[in-house]
Amino acid sequence: MSKSITVRSKQDLLRLIESEQDAQLEFLQSLIRTPSPNPPGDTRDAIKIVQDYLHDHGVDSRIIAPLPKAPNLVSVIGQNSSPLTHRRLVLNGHMDCFPVADADQWRRDPYSGDIEDGLIHGRGVVDMKAGTAASIIAFTYLHRFQSQLAGQCVLEVVSDEETGGKYGTRYLLEEDEGKEMWRGDCVLNAEPGGLGSIRFAEKGTLRMTFVVETLGGHGAYLHRDEGAIRIATRLIERLIGLETLRGEDIDQELKQYMAREDVRAVANNIMGEGAAASMLKPTVNIGTISGGAKVNMIPS
Incomplete structure (x- = not known):
């Protein structure tokens, strides 16, 4: 009580x-x-x-x-x-x-x-x-x-x-x-981050699901269809390539602040080495992938 x-x-x-x-x-x-x-x-x-x-x-x-x-x-x-x-x-x-x-x-x-x-x-x-x-x-x-x-x-x-x-x-x-x-x-x-991490903003998220479809078939007929997984692999590589993009509309004062070595050191110390490099750019996570029915079949 x-x-x-x-x-x-x-x-x-x-x-x-x-x-x-x-x-x-x-x-x-x-x-x-x-x-x-x-x-x-x-x-x-x-x-x-x-x-x-x-x-x-x-x-x-x-x-x-x-x-x-x-x-x-x-x-x-x-x-x-x-x-x-x-x-x-x-x-x-x-x-x-x-x-x-x-x-x-x-x-x-x-x-x-x-x-x-x-x-x-x-x-x-x-x-x-x-x-x-x-x-x-x-x-x-x-x-x-x-x-x-x-x-x-x-x-x-x-x-x-x-x-x-x-x-x-x-x-x-x-x-x-x-x-x-x-x-x-x-x-x-009180999301995780530690007592030394007080975050005033976060990047937004975009969640997407891709479905790759092909004819499929027996594994002996790769000359007719390379399969959905191989195509998906190239798609994933291109998605990861988006991490090279840089935001043009980021506030200049924020850019200057995030470029300071002491600020970057704090970010790396709290969240692990490399965190500072990710603060002002997009990151791509491939969360789940599923496909294929059998080891000797071309996945459709």
Whole structure:
């Protein structure tokens, strides 16, 4: 249950949070132990855990679910008036995560939530149940003394992030009848990157599916049809060649900033060598490829 607290200083608040760390870790473990891979993107059980956690801390929330299996949870605290009257901070995080394609290669259950040597293990910990849990926990502390808030704070625990966000954040901001409520003056999203990585912008994405079709046939007749896979190989090479493109409309000040050696060093240090070189150019990932029926047949 939510407790009435008096916080006289930042140190008081930090001590309070530290004293309740075990309960916070248990909450995170419960999220990790509740699979929510996308695809298929069913986050109902995980969202229910969040809803119950908020309820136990005296926080009201509601569900917005344009796609029933992928609900979004939202809550607002602070000054009770028009969203346009007060400054608003939005805490946004997603509950879906990558699927487990190679469970037999894991040293432990992919959804174990085990803690060992100061690390917590499980699919979705990094991207991004730990970050989302941190936002939820912070929201409950803000709720305890919301009367002291000068504005409003909005919590958005969304689904469908791993496949584009059509039924998640994008829906809240563009389609929901209360969309003005879900926008803010500032948005904090605890996606992975480390404490030293605060990102102010990201490149957009374009997702495409190519289907290559040929006649196919027996492998002895390659002189009649080279097959879909060989054609697809050339297509992939040309797609990767797009990485040589350079944006002509990138702000000149941004270009100069990204050219600084100290900035590039930070990017490489946080995300691995080579990250800086990718910041102002397109990158191409060939995510999946499938085709062919038999080793001695020309794939159609």
